[in-house]
Every structure is written in C-alpha cells, then in structure tokens.
Amino acid sequence: xxxxxxxFALIAWLGGWTLNEWLVRQKTGNQAVxxxxxxxxxxxxxxxxxxxxxxxxxxxxxxxxxxxxxxxIWERIVNSVPILVADFRQTxxxxxxxxxVLGCGSGFIAAIMIDRSPFLKRxxxxxxxxxxxxxxxxxxPIMVMWFGxxxxxxxxxxxxxTFFPMLVNTVEGLAAATSMQKDLxxxxxxxxxxxxxxxRLPAAAPFIFNALKIxxxxxxxxxxVAEFFGTPIVGMGFRISTEVGRMNVDxxxxxxxxxxxxxxxxxxxxxxxxxxxxxxxxxxxxx
Amino acid sequence: xxxxxxxxxxxxxxxxxxxxxxxxxxxxDIGKGEFVSFIGPSGCGKTTFLRVIADLEQPTAGxxxxxxxxxxxxxxxxxxxxxxQAAGLYPWRTIERNVALPLEIMGVSKxxxxxxxxxxxxxxxxxxxxxxxxxxxxxxxxxxxxxARALAFDADLLLMDEPFGALDEIVRDYLNEELLKxxxxxxxxxxxxxxxxxxxxxxxxxxxVMSPRPGRVTDVIDSTLPKERPLDIRDTTEFLEIAxxxxxxxxxxxxxx
Amino acid sequence: xxxxxxxxxxxxxVVVAAIILIWYVFVVVLNAPWERDQAARAGTEISFIxxxxxxMAQERPVLxxxxxxxxxMWDTTVNKSxxxxxxxxxxxxxxxxxxxxxxxxxxxLGILLAVGIIHNKAMDKSVMPWVIASQTIPILAIAPMIxxxxxxxxxxxxxxxxxxxxxxxxxxxVVGMVKGLRSPEAIQMDLMHTYxxxxxxxxxxxxxxxxxxxxxxxxKVAVAISxxxxxxxxxxxxxxxxxxxxxxxxxxxxQTIQIWAALFAAAALAATLVAxxxxxQRIVMQRxxxxx
Numbered sequence: 001x002x003x004x005x006x007x008f009a010l011i012a013w014l015g016g017w018t019l020n021e022w023l024v025r026q027k028t029g030n031q032a033v034x035x036x037x038x039x040x041x042x043x044x045x046x047x048x049x050x051x052x053x054x055x056x057x058x059x060x061x062x063x064x065x066x067x068x069x070x071x072x073i074w075e076r077i078v079n080s081v082p083i084l085v086a087d088f089r090q091t092x093x094x095x096x097x098x099x100x101v102l103g104c105g106s107g108f109i110a111a112i113m114i115d116r117s118p119f120l121k122r123x124x125x126x127x128x129x130x131x132x133x134x135x136x137x138x139x140x141p142i143m144v145m146w147f148g149x150x151x152x153x154x155x156x157x158x159x160x161x162t163f164f165p166m167l168v169n170t171v172e173g174l175a176a177a178t179s180m181q182k183d184l185x186x187x188x189x190x191x192x193x194x195x196x197x198x199x200r201l202p203a204a205a206p207f208i209f210n211a212l213k214i215x216x217x218x219x220x221x222x223x224x225v226a227e228f229f230g231t232p233i234v235g236m237g238f239r240i241s242t243e244v245g246r247m248n249v250d251x252x253x254x255x256x257x258x259x260x261x262x263x264x265x266x267x268x269x270x271x272x273x274x275x276x277x278x279x280x281x282x283x284x285x286x287x
Numbered sequence: 288x289x290x291x292x293x294x295x296x297x298x299x300x301x302x303x304x305x306x307x308x309x310x311x312x313x314x315x316d317i318g319k320g321e322f323v324s325f326i327g328p329s330g331c332g333k334t335t336f337l338r339v340i341a342d343l344e345q346p347t348a349g350x351x352x353x354x355x356x357x358x359x360x361x362x363x364x365x366x367x368x369x370x371x372q373a374a375g376l377y378p379w380r381t382i383e384r385n386v387a388l389p390l391e392i393m394g395v396s397k398x399x400x401x402x403x404x405x406x407x408x409x410x411x412x413x414x415x416x417x418x419x420x421x422x423x424x425x426x427x428x429x430x431x432x433x434x435a436r437a438l439a440f441d442a443d444l445l446l447m448d449e450p451f452g453a454l455d456e457i458v459r460d461y462l463n464e465e466l467l468k469x470x471x472x473x474x475x476x477x478x479x480x481x482x483x484x485x486x487x488x489x490x491x492x493x494x495x496v497m498s499p500r501p502g503r504v505t506d507v508i509d510s511t512l513p514k515e516r517p518l519d520i521r522d523t524t525e526f527l528e529i530a531x532x533x534x535x536x537x538x539x540x541x542x543x544x
Numbered sequence: 545x546x547x548x549x550x551x552x553x554x555x556x557x558v559v560v561a562a563i564i565l566i567w568y569v570f571v572v573v574l575n576a577p578w579e580r581d582q583a584a585r586a587g588t589e590i591s592f593i594x595x596x597x598x599x600m601a602q603e604r605p606v607l608x609x610x611x612x613x614x615x616x617m618w619d620t621t622v623n624k625s626x627x628x629x630x631x632x633x634x635x636x637x638x639x640x641x642x643x644x645x646x647x648x649x650x651x652x653l654g655i656l657l658a659v660g661i662i663h664n665k666a667m668d669k670s671v672m673p674w675v676i677a678s679q680t681i682p683i684l685a686i687a688p689m690i691x692x693x694x695x696x697x698x699x700x701x702x703x704x705x706x707x708x709x710x711x712x713x714x715x716x717x718v719v720g721m722v723k724g725l726r727s728p729e730a731i732q733m734d735l736m737h738t739y740x741x742x743x744x745x746x747x748x749x750x751x752x753x754x755x756x757x758x759x760x761x762x763x764k765v766a767v768a769i770s771x772x773x774x775x776x777x778x779x780x781x782x783x784x785x786x787x788x789x790x791x792x793x794x795x796x797x798x799q800t801i802q803i804w805a806a807l808f809a810a811a812a813l814a815a816t817l818v819a820x821x822x823x824x825q826r827i828v829m830q831r832x833x834x835x836x
Contacts, residue, residue, distance in 0.1 A: 017666070024665045038669065045670035046677075066693055123555030133768040133818050135775055137684075138788075138807040141795030145803075146606070180375050183343050187369040189362050190392045198388065202379045217679060224685040228779050229795055237685065244688045244780065247696075252689045259682050280378035280420065 009055025016048025099158025107166025332502025498540020646709020654717025
C-alpha cells in the first residue's frame with residue numbers, strides 16, 4: 001500500500017467536503033457571486049472525486065483491470081486520438097445524430113397528424129406510453145437483419161427509441177394551450193394552421209424540449225448498445241466490447257470518457273436552445 | 288340602429304346531472320353606441336349570453352342576430368373584440384406583438400400594424416410598454432393590454448366578460464374611468480358582464496339584471512345618468528336609486544340575496 | 545354502448561387491430577422476394593394464394609407473422625419444462641431476478657439519497673448536479689466491461705447484472721423523490737413550523753405522503769429501465785442465459801422467430817412489471833384517500 005497516495009485521497013475528500021460545506025453557507029446578495037458558488041460546489045465535488053479515485057487506485061495498488069486511475073485513462077486518451085475520432089464519427093455523427101433528427105422529426109410530424117383526429121389520439125397515446133416502457137433496444141438484432149451491419153441499422157434503433165417520447169410529449173404539449181386562449185383564436189376566426197403556429201406550438205415548446213432532452217441521452221445509449229449486436233470494425237460500442245474482451249480496460253474508459261463528454265455537450269446544446277426558445281416559461285425565468 | 292337582437296333565445300346544456308337551462312327565452316335589443324351591463328349571480332347566464340353573441344356557444348332555441356347577421360357570420364367578418372376575465376396574453380410575445388396577434392391573423396400589412404398598435408396602446412395608456420413582456424407588467428396593465436388587443440382591429444362591438452374582476456378596487460376604479468373615456472372617444476357598442484353593482488351602474492347606459500335557474504332577464508334599466516360621469520357621481524342620490532333598483536331586481540330573481 | 549366509445553378501450557382496440565392488419569400485409573410484402581426466388585430456382589410458377597400462404601410459414605422470415613411468434617412463444621413456454629435451456633420461462637426468470645434485485649436496491653438507494661439531498665444543503669448542491677451528470681455516462685455502454693471486470697474479481701451471475709440495473713434505476717428515483725419531497729406548498733411547511741414540528745415529524749407526516757405520487761411514477765420508469773439493464777448485462781457473457789442472451793443467440797444463428805419471441809417475452813415482462821407498480825400505486829393512493 002502506498003501511504004502517500006492514500007493520504008492524498010483522504011485530504012482530497014475531507015478538504016473538498018469542508019470547502020463545500022463552507023461555500024454553501026455563504027450568504028451573498030450579489031447575483032454573480034452566487035452563480036459562481038453554485039458552479040464551484042459541484043466542480044469541487046467532481047475534482048475531489050477524481051483526486052480520491054487517483055489516490056485510492058494508486059494507494060491500494062488496485063489492479064488496473066479492475067479500475068484504472070484517472071491519469072492512466074488520460075494517457076490512453078491522448079495516445080489513441082485517431083481511433084477515438086473514427087469511432088466517434090461512426091457512432092455519434094452518423095448513427096446518433098441522423099437517428100435523432102429522423103426519430104424526433106417523425107415523432108413530431110406524427111403528433112401533428114394525429115392532432116386532427118381525437119379518435120386516433122385516444123387510440124395511439126396509450127400505445128405510445130406502453131411502447132416507451134418496453135426494452136426497445138431488443139430490436140437491434142432485427143434491425144441488423146434488415147439493414148445490415150453498418151450504421152443505418154443503428155440509426156434505425158435510435159429512430160425507434162426517440163420516436164415515442166417525442167410523439168407522446170408533443171401530443172401532451174399541443175393540449176397545453178388553455179381553452180380561453182383557444183376561444184380567443186376562435187373570436188379572430190383564425191383557421192387551424194394559424195392557431196397551430198401562433199398559439200399551440202409555442203405553448204407546446206416546453207414539452208417538446210423535455211422530449212428532446214430525454215431523447216439526446218437515449219440516442220447515444222441506443223446507438224452504442226445497438227453496436228453490441230454486431231457492427232463493422234469501427235464504432236464506440238464495437239470498441240468497448242472488443243477491448244473488454246482483450247481486458248484493455250483503460251481503452252474502454254477512454255471511450256466512456258469521450259461518450260460522457262459528447263453526451264453532456266449534446267444535452268447542453270439542447271438545453272441552451274431550450275433556454276432561448278422558451279425564455280418565457282416560469283421554470284426558465286426563475287431558474 | 289340595432290346592433291344585437293335576441294328573440295326567445297334559449298340555451299340548455301345536457302350534463303351528467305340533467306339538463307341545465309343556462310338561458311331561457313331571452314328577448315333583448317341592444318342599440319348602436321350603447322354601453323350595456325349584464326349583472327347577476329353565478330349561473331344566471333350573463334357570460335353564456337355574451338358567448339352566444341360571440342359564437343363561442345350555440346343556442347338550442349330562439350334566434351339572435353349580430354349586425355344583422357348570424358353570430359357565426361359576424362365572427363367571420365371580425366365584427367367584435369372580446370376581452371376575457373384573464374388577460375390571456377402570450378408570454379412568448381412582447382406587448383406589441385400580443386396586440387398585433389389579431390392583426391397578423393387578419394392579414395393586416397406590417398406598416399398598418401405598427402400604426403394601429405401605437406394608437407391603441409396610447410388609448411389604454413400603455414405607450415412605451417410595447418417592448419415589455421407580459422410577466423413584467425402588473426395585473427391591471429396586462430388587462431389594459433388585453434383591451435388594447437381587442438380594440439386593435441376596429442370592431443364596432445366590444446364584448447367584455449368581467450374584465451376587472453381579478454383586480455383590486457383602486458385599480459378597478461381607475462380602469463372604469465379609463466374605459467368610459469375610451470368609450471366616449473371611440474363610440475363603440477359595449478356589452479359588459481360584471482358581478483359588481485356599482486360598476487354596472489357607473490359604466491352603463493342600460494343595465495340588464497339576470498337571475499339563475501333558469502337563466503333569464505328579470506329587469507332592464509335605462510340609466511338616467513348623464514354621459515359625462517366623474518367618479519364621485521357614485522355618491523349622488525340618482526346613482527343610489529338606480530343601484531337600489533338593480534339590487535331589487537337581483538333579489539326578486541334570486542328569492543333571497 | 546356509448547360508454548365504450550367514450551373511454552380509450554375502443555380506439556385502442558381499433559388501432560391495435562389496424563396495426564396487426566398492416567403487419568400481416570408487410571409479412572407478405574417483405575417475405576415474398578425469397579419465395580419468388582425459391583420458385584424461380586425450382587423452375588416453377590407460384591400462385592398468389594400459395595405465395596401468401598408460404599410467406600406466413602417461412603422458417604427464417606424477414607418478418608415473421610404474428611401467429612408464428614405466438615406459436616414459438618407457446619412452444620417455448622408451455623411445451624417445455626421450466627428448467628430446460630430452451631424454455632422462455634427459464635430465461636425470463638433469469639432476467640427477471642436480476643431486474644428485481646437491481647430495482648429494489650436502486651429504489652432503496654435512490655430514496656436514501658433523495659432524503660439526504662433534501663436535508664443537507666451541501667449534498668444538495670454538490671451531489672444533485674453529479675446525479676444528473678452520472679446519467680451522461682452511458683452505463684449501458686459499459687455494461688460489458690462491468691460484467692467482465694466483476695467476473696474477474698469473482699462476482700458473477702446475478703449480482704453484476706443487478707448492479708447495472710441498480711445504477712440505471714436509481715436516477716429516476718432520486719430525481720422523482722427530490723421533486724416529491726419538495727412538493728408540499730410553502731403554506732403547508734409554514735403550518736408545520738407553527739407546530740414546532742421536528743424535521744423527522746415534518747418528513748413522515750408531510751413530505752413522505754406528498755412524495756407518494758412522484759415515487760410511483762418514478763418506480764414505473766425505474767422498473768422498465770432495470771429490465772433493459774438486465775438484458776444488456778446478459779450480452780457479454782457469451783449469450784448463455786436470460787432474454788438478452790436469447791436475443792443475441794438468435795441474432796448469431798439467424799433464428800428470426802426466436803429473436804421476435806424473446807423480444808415479445810421481454811415486452812410482456814416489462815408491461816407486467818409496470819402494471820404491478822401501477823396496481824401498487826392505485827392501492828396506496830386509495831388508502832391515502834386520493835385519486836389513483
């Protein structure tokens with residue numbers, strides 16, 4: 001056991017915790033300072049977590065196949081940039097993004113189409129909710145059978161996974177306009193499309209973005225896991241399953257790190273757009 | 288000239304608890320330029336009557352004509368502006384864009400929109416607040432914006448459903464005064480639903496007293512007050528006499544207060 | 545009669561019937577090329593009726609017909625002994641046990657974490673963002689690694705899969721419970737303050753009951769995703785046991801109908817689990833006097 005590292009981990013843990021406890025008790029009237037504090041606290045927690053991780057793995061000589069220290073993972077990332085980029089391009093740029101756009105787009109259009117028919121709505125919505133609970137990832141082998149090994153079958157899985165949350169949330173959102181607001185449109189003798197574009201779609205925006213955010217995570221996971229069922233020799237899921245077989249755990253963690261960063265950025269971009277479009281919603285105004 | 292003419296108008300709702308006679312045999316004429324208040328307890332049909340004029344409800348018997356046409360035709364020719372109990376402004380639009388909403392739907396040109404918006408915001412004393420968002424305004428200001436929106440497309444008829452009900456009395460008094468000034472300046476026909484006796488007597492040229500179960504008209508009072516009305520006319524004997532008559536009408540229809 | 549049309553049962557039935565109909569049409573359309581191919585090779589003509597009949601009885605169809613899938617499911621559940629390696633019941637149970645274990649641990653952990661976040665400000669500000677961020681680590685993606693690594697340390701079988709399910713299910717529970725435990729209105733909290741109620745009393749008498757609807761909604765999401773975790777966790781061990789293993793095996797050996805049967809079984813399992821949570825919800829809400 002390497003005492004130095006263990007002590008380092010202990011200091012990181014206690015230090016981070018006390019620092020955070022102190023920070024949250026600070027009362028400040030200044031809005032900018034408050035914002036800095038709310039960003040600093042989780043950051044400090046994260047950094048101390050990384051430090052503890054490094055200290056514990058090195059201090060107790062944890063076998064690297066079990067859990068490599070963060071520094072080893074970083075080294076692996078830096079040394080494998082070409083592979084990581086190729087995998088990223090295959091999985092994220094192709095399967096995830098294309099599947100996401102097509103899946104969310106078709107879910108949205110389907111919602112608008114069934115909007116005009118209350119009968120279809122009552123029939124499809126319970127089904128949509130039901131399908132959302134099912135393990136959709138299971139259709140991956142079927143998609144491979146239909147569309148082949150390459151990224152289209154993965155994109156197909158993503159499309160199916162993102163379609164239903166988008167459909168259900170959009171339909172819910174289209175019902176959000178109050179009857180008073182709809183009456184107002186009626187007094188203007190507005191037609192269906194004017195009411196849709198000027199009232200119901202803006203009112204539905206919070207719900208639609210809720211689905212877009214959920215779908216951003218679903219799309220990434222769906223594409224990676226779909227690759228476990230068969231893929232050409234490139235792709236994040238492929239890399240993970242093969243490197244696991246070779247016990248190159250640090251490479252697996254490197255891919256995870258890339259996936260985690262990509263996923264966070266994707267989610268972050270959607271959230272930023274949400275803030276811009278639904279600036280008027282109480283949850284965004286007070287947040 | 289008669290703007291609204293109702294004859295034996297009836298509206299019965301079929302509910303799970305049996306039929307509800309929201310309106311029964313209402314016969315009423317409203318002339319051009321009149322300010323008519325509808326007053327009565329809940330369920331007397333005053334809002335329902337307003338909604339029938341607006342083609343938001345369909346009568347089950349009798350007839351009604353607005354500007355000589357059916358309510359549906361009147362609605363399609365944008366004959367009236369409607370002001371609801373709540374302002375109902377779109378939070379994602381500035382006040383200007385909110386007032387522009389009916390103009391956009393009716394296909395008014397951008398330059399004309401700008402002119403009209405400026406004019407009506409001026410009328411309701413909200414000039415300079417055009418670029419603000421609804422949540423940045425107080426309740427009274429939001430309701431004024433809602434009135435501006437109803438005035439924007441120059442309909443001759445204004446239908447107002449308890450527009451000041453959610454506001455406190457001080458703001459209410461102020462808005463009552465503003466509304467009368469507006470009415471004098473624009474010479475519109477106004478149908479105004481309210482719960483408040485002083486408000487009804489202060490604002491109107493004609494007061495229609497209604498009572499529930501079934502919803503019907505119990506009294507129509509032609510106001511003798513002059514057109515020019517400062518707020519302290521509410522302390523005069525004439526005012527109190529009319530208010531008294533309204534109160535009697537309400538009691539008679541309701542059985543007891 | 546009007547009652548049926550007023551509820552959702554009517555439209556749902558019609559839509560489901562329409563879907564089955566469209567499915568059958570596609571069975572013919574997608575399987576026909578192979579049939580025509582076979583006929584061309586044998587040098588014979590094939591009539592349309594025969595074509596339709598054949599497309600519904602292929603051994604390795606592009607799209608199996610619903611009755612084929614149901615027949616396969618019947619065959620592997622009722623007609624096989626429960627301990628047989630080909631029994632869907634056997635595989636279903638393997639997946640189910642991992643799901644349930646993971647779900648129970650995940651729910652327990654999630655509730656504890658939520659309680660901690662509510663009552664400790666430091667935990668709230670530091671842990672909450674990372675709980676959310678933890679979901680960006682695609683745990684399903686590293687499921688293979690977790691399984692293999694834990695196997696190397698000696699933990700194999702049920703527990704590693706259950707751990708994956710735990711990780712997946714604890715997030716919706718934490719988010720839902722935090723929201724639920726914070727849901728009482730300010731006036732309710734003020735009332736408790738006037739009674740000089742302790743934090744524990746406020747928790748058990750106000751916060752916990754208020755959080756019930758949120759808990760059940762989150763549990764529905766959590767149980768469904770636990771199932772997905774268990775299925776994915778079965779993939780790396782070389783497709784030995786469980787519904788995920790059946791899916792993978794079917795994929796390797798081109799056994800289309802087996803894949804669909806396993807998928808349907810997984811779907812049925814998910815639906816049943818969510819329904820059970822829903823039943824629990826109704827019972828609890830009725831005992832609390834509220835709408836279900």
